[in-house]
Amino acid sequence: MRLAVLSDTHGNAVAFEAVAQDLRRQSPDAFVFLGDLAMRGPQPAECIDLLRSLDPLVSIKGNHDHYFARYRDASEWVPKNAKEEMNRRQLQYNQRLLSSEEQHWVGHWPTEHVLHAGNIQAELYHASPASLAKITWPWAANDELDALRKDESTQLVLYGHIHHAFVRSANGRLIVNSGSIGLPFDGDNRASYALIDVTGRDIAVHIRRIAYDIDQVVRIAKDRNMPDVDLFEEAVRKAAFTYGLATKAV
Protein backbone atom coordinates (compact mmCIF):
# COMPACT_ATOMS: atom_id res chain seq x y z
CA MET A 1 0.00 0.00 0.00
CA ARG A 2 1.24 3.45 -0.90
CA LEU A 3 0.10 6.23 1.45
CA ALA A 4 0.58 9.95 0.78
CA VAL A 5 0.95 12.10 3.90
CA LEU A 6 0.07 15.75 3.43
CA SER A 7 0.19 18.51 6.03
CA ASP A 8 0.31 22.22 6.81
CA THR A 9 -0.86 23.75 3.54
CA HIS A 10 -1.55 27.05 5.38
CA GLY A 11 -3.57 28.59 2.58
CA ASN A 12 -0.86 28.18 -0.07
CA ALA A 13 -2.76 26.54 -2.93
CA VAL A 14 -0.02 27.27 -5.49
CA ALA A 15 2.23 24.90 -3.52
CA PHE A 16 -0.64 22.46 -2.94
CA GLU A 17 -1.46 22.34 -6.67
CA ALA A 18 2.20 21.53 -7.47
CA VAL A 19 2.03 18.70 -4.92
CA ALA A 20 -1.28 17.48 -6.42
CA GLN A 21 0.41 17.29 -9.83
CA ASP A 22 3.29 15.28 -8.40
CA LEU A 23 0.78 12.99 -6.65
CA ARG A 24 -0.82 12.15 -10.00
CA ARG A 25 2.54 10.73 -11.10
CA GLN A 26 3.19 8.90 -7.81
CA SER A 27 -0.35 7.43 -7.71
CA PRO A 28 -0.76 6.62 -4.01
CA ASP A 29 -3.57 4.29 -2.88
CA ALA A 30 -4.70 6.65 -0.13
CA PHE A 31 -4.15 10.13 1.31
CA VAL A 32 -4.10 11.47 4.85
CA PHE A 33 -3.99 15.13 5.85
CA LEU A 34 -2.41 16.13 9.17
CA GLY A 35 -3.89 19.58 9.66
CA ASP A 36 -3.33 23.35 9.40
CA LEU A 37 -5.15 23.75 6.12
CA ALA A 38 -5.57 27.53 6.27
CA MET A 39 -4.15 30.64 8.04
CA ARG A 40 -0.99 32.56 7.06
CA GLY A 41 -1.41 32.04 3.28
CA PRO A 42 -3.82 33.74 0.83
CA GLN A 43 -5.89 30.85 -0.61
CA PRO A 44 -7.83 28.92 2.06
CA ALA A 45 -10.84 28.14 -0.17
CA GLU A 46 -8.65 26.80 -2.98
CA CYS A 47 -6.86 24.57 -0.44
CA ILE A 48 -10.20 23.18 0.73
CA ASP A 49 -11.21 22.40 -2.87
CA LEU A 50 -7.90 20.66 -3.53
CA LEU A 51 -8.08 18.62 -0.33
CA ARG A 52 -11.65 17.55 -1.05
CA SER A 53 -10.69 16.54 -4.60
CA LEU A 54 -8.12 14.12 -3.12
CA ASP A 55 -10.77 12.52 -0.88
CA PRO A 56 -8.42 11.79 2.06
CA LEU A 57 -8.97 8.77 4.34
CA VAL A 58 -8.84 11.18 7.25
CA SER A 59 -8.03 14.82 7.97
CA ILE A 60 -6.63 15.61 11.41
CA LYS A 61 -7.29 18.93 13.11
CA GLY A 62 -4.33 21.27 13.66
CA ASN A 63 -3.98 24.23 16.01
CA HIS A 64 -4.80 26.67 13.19
CA ASP A 65 -7.87 24.64 12.14
CA HIS A 66 -9.09 24.77 15.73
CA TYR A 67 -9.55 28.56 15.53
CA PHE A 68 -12.52 27.94 13.21
CA ALA A 69 -14.22 25.85 15.90
CA ARG A 70 -13.33 28.26 18.69
CA TYR A 71 -14.44 31.54 17.11
CA ARG A 72 -17.52 31.73 14.91
CA ASP A 73 -16.42 35.29 14.23
CA ALA A 74 -12.89 36.61 14.76
CA SER A 75 -14.33 39.71 16.43
CA GLU A 76 -15.20 37.49 19.46
CA TRP A 77 -11.48 36.99 20.03
CA VAL A 78 -9.89 39.29 22.62
CA PRO A 79 -6.17 38.93 21.92
CA LYS A 80 -3.77 38.81 24.85
CA ASN A 81 -0.57 39.65 22.96
CA ALA A 82 0.85 40.64 19.58
CA LYS A 83 0.96 37.06 18.36
CA GLU A 84 -2.74 36.54 19.12
CA GLU A 85 -3.51 39.84 17.39
CA MET A 86 -1.74 38.58 14.29
CA ASN A 87 -3.64 35.29 14.40
CA ARG A 88 -6.91 37.16 14.84
CA ARG A 89 -6.14 39.25 11.73
CA GLN A 90 -5.44 36.02 9.86
CA LEU A 91 -8.68 34.47 11.09
CA GLN A 92 -10.64 37.54 9.96
CA TYR A 93 -9.10 37.28 6.49
CA ASN A 94 -9.85 33.54 6.31
CA GLN A 95 -13.42 33.91 7.55
CA ARG A 96 -14.12 36.41 4.77
CA LEU A 97 -13.09 33.79 2.20
CA LEU A 98 -14.64 30.62 3.66
CA SER A 99 -18.30 29.66 3.99
CA SER A 100 -19.58 28.68 7.44
CA GLU A 101 -19.91 25.10 6.17
CA GLU A 102 -16.23 25.09 5.16
CA GLN A 103 -15.18 26.60 8.50
CA HIS A 104 -17.25 24.02 10.37
CA TRP A 105 -15.72 21.17 8.36
CA VAL A 106 -12.14 22.28 9.04
CA GLY A 107 -12.80 23.10 12.71
CA HIS A 108 -14.31 19.70 13.52
CA TRP A 109 -11.82 17.21 12.19
CA PRO A 110 -10.70 14.52 14.70
CA THR A 111 -7.49 15.19 16.62
CA GLU A 112 -6.10 11.66 16.16
CA HIS A 113 -6.48 8.56 14.04
CA VAL A 114 -5.21 4.97 14.06
CA LEU A 115 -4.59 3.44 10.66
CA HIS A 116 -3.76 -0.12 9.64
CA ALA A 117 -1.79 -0.72 6.46
CA GLY A 118 -0.16 -4.02 5.53
CA ASN A 119 0.75 -5.54 8.89
CA ILE A 120 1.51 -2.29 10.64
CA GLN A 121 -0.36 0.08 12.88
CA ALA A 122 0.13 3.82 12.52
CA GLU A 123 -0.93 6.66 14.82
CA LEU A 124 -1.64 10.07 13.29
CA TYR A 125 -1.59 13.46 15.02
CA HIS A 126 -1.11 17.09 14.10
CA ALA A 127 1.43 17.80 16.85
CA SER A 128 1.18 15.10 19.54
CA PRO A 129 -1.35 12.97 21.45
CA ALA A 130 -1.20 15.51 24.29
CA SER A 131 -1.86 18.77 22.43
CA LEU A 132 -2.47 20.38 19.04
CA ALA A 133 0.48 22.71 19.51
CA LYS A 134 3.27 20.80 21.29
CA ILE A 135 6.62 21.14 19.54
CA THR A 136 8.68 17.99 19.07
CA TRP A 137 11.77 18.82 17.02
CA PRO A 138 13.52 16.38 14.68
CA TRP A 139 16.48 16.35 17.08
CA ALA A 140 14.40 15.51 20.18
CA ALA A 141 15.60 12.75 22.51
CA ASN A 142 14.21 9.27 21.81
CA ASP A 143 12.00 9.39 24.92
CA GLU A 144 10.44 12.64 23.69
CA LEU A 145 9.73 11.03 20.32
CA ASP A 146 8.19 8.11 22.19
CA ALA A 147 5.60 10.50 23.68
CA LEU A 148 4.22 10.93 20.15
CA ARG A 149 2.39 7.59 20.37
CA LYS A 150 -0.18 6.14 22.71
CA ASP A 151 -0.02 2.43 21.93
CA GLU A 152 3.11 0.41 22.61
CA SER A 153 2.39 -1.80 19.58
CA THR A 154 2.33 1.10 17.09
CA GLN A 155 5.11 0.81 14.51
CA LEU A 156 4.67 4.12 12.71
CA VAL A 157 3.88 7.64 13.95
CA LEU A 158 2.90 10.43 11.54
CA TYR A 159 2.72 14.08 12.59
CA GLY A 160 3.05 17.59 11.18
CA HIS A 161 3.02 20.98 12.94
CA ILE A 162 6.75 21.74 13.10
CA HIS A 163 7.15 22.30 9.33
CA HIS A 164 10.41 20.34 9.36
CA ALA A 165 10.41 17.08 7.39
CA PHE A 166 12.28 14.14 8.91
CA VAL A 167 12.32 10.38 9.40
CA ARG A 168 13.75 8.79 12.52
CA SER A 169 13.71 5.47 14.25
CA ALA A 170 13.19 5.63 18.03
CA ASN A 171 12.60 2.79 20.47
CA GLY A 172 11.75 0.38 17.67
CA ARG A 173 9.25 2.50 15.78
CA LEU A 174 9.47 4.90 12.88
CA ILE A 175 8.61 8.57 13.42
CA VAL A 176 7.80 10.54 10.26
CA ASN A 177 7.15 14.23 9.89
CA SER A 178 6.02 14.97 6.35
CA GLY A 179 6.98 18.65 6.61
CA SER A 180 4.81 21.48 5.33
CA ILE A 181 3.32 21.88 1.87
CA GLY A 182 2.62 25.59 2.08
CA LEU A 183 5.09 26.98 4.60
CA PRO A 184 8.23 24.93 5.24
CA PHE A 185 10.50 26.22 8.02
CA ASP A 186 13.38 23.80 7.45
CA GLY A 187 15.46 25.90 5.07
CA ASP A 188 14.21 24.19 1.88
CA ASN A 189 11.52 26.37 0.29
CA ARG A 190 10.03 23.58 -1.85
CA ALA A 191 6.70 22.07 -0.79
CA SER A 192 7.14 18.97 1.36
CA TYR A 193 5.12 15.79 1.72
CA ALA A 194 5.75 12.08 2.40
CA LEU A 195 5.04 8.94 0.43
CA ILE A 196 5.02 5.76 2.51
CA ASP A 197 5.08 2.30 0.95
CA VAL A 198 3.99 -0.46 3.33
CA THR A 199 4.53 -4.08 2.37
CA GLY A 200 3.80 -6.55 5.16
CA ARG A 201 5.89 -5.18 8.01
CA ASP A 202 8.29 -3.26 5.78
CA ILE A 203 7.99 0.52 5.66
CA ALA A 204 9.73 2.69 3.04
CA VAL A 205 9.47 6.45 3.43
CA HIS A 206 10.16 9.00 0.71
CA ILE A 207 10.17 12.68 1.57
CA ARG A 208 9.20 14.52 -1.62
CA ARG A 209 10.22 18.16 -2.16
CA ILE A 210 8.37 19.92 -4.95
CA ALA A 211 9.43 23.28 -6.38
CA TYR A 212 6.56 25.67 -7.14
CA ASP A 213 6.04 29.29 -8.24
CA ILE A 214 6.66 31.25 -5.02
CA ASP A 215 6.33 34.60 -6.86
CA GLN A 216 2.79 33.63 -7.82
CA VAL A 217 1.56 32.91 -4.30
CA VAL A 218 3.19 36.12 -3.01
CA ARG A 219 1.48 38.06 -5.83
CA ILE A 220 -1.90 36.56 -4.93
CA ALA A 221 -1.37 37.44 -1.24
CA LYS A 222 -0.57 41.06 -2.18
CA ASP A 223 -3.47 41.34 -4.66
CA ARG A 224 -5.87 40.10 -1.97
CA ASN A 225 -4.46 42.46 0.67
CA MET A 226 -3.71 39.56 2.96
CA PRO A 227 -2.61 40.79 6.42
CA ASP A 228 1.03 40.33 7.46
CA VAL A 229 2.02 39.68 3.86
CA ASP A 230 5.66 40.70 4.45
CA LEU A 231 6.09 37.97 7.08
CA PHE A 232 4.49 35.45 4.73
CA GLU A 233 6.72 36.46 1.80
CA GLU A 234 9.90 36.16 3.86
CA ALA A 235 8.74 32.81 5.29
CA VAL A 236 7.93 31.19 1.91
CA ARG A 237 11.07 32.53 0.22
CA LYS A 238 13.50 31.57 3.00
CA ALA A 239 11.63 28.56 4.40
CA ALA A 240 12.18 30.14 7.80
CA PHE A 241 9.95 30.89 10.78
CA THR A 242 9.35 34.65 10.59
CA TYR A 243 6.38 35.00 12.88
CA GLY A 244 8.30 36.05 15.99
CA LEU A 245 7.97 34.81 19.54
CA ALA A 246 9.60 31.74 18.09
CA THR A 247 9.08 28.29 19.41
CA LYS A 248 5.79 28.45 21.29
CA ALA A 249 3.31 27.98 18.46
CA VAL A 250 4.02 27.26 14.83
Ligand SMILES: [Fe+2]
Ligand atom coordinates in the same frame (compact mmCIF):
# COMPACT_ATOMS: atom_id res chain seq x y z
FE1 LIG B 1 1.28 24.49 10.81
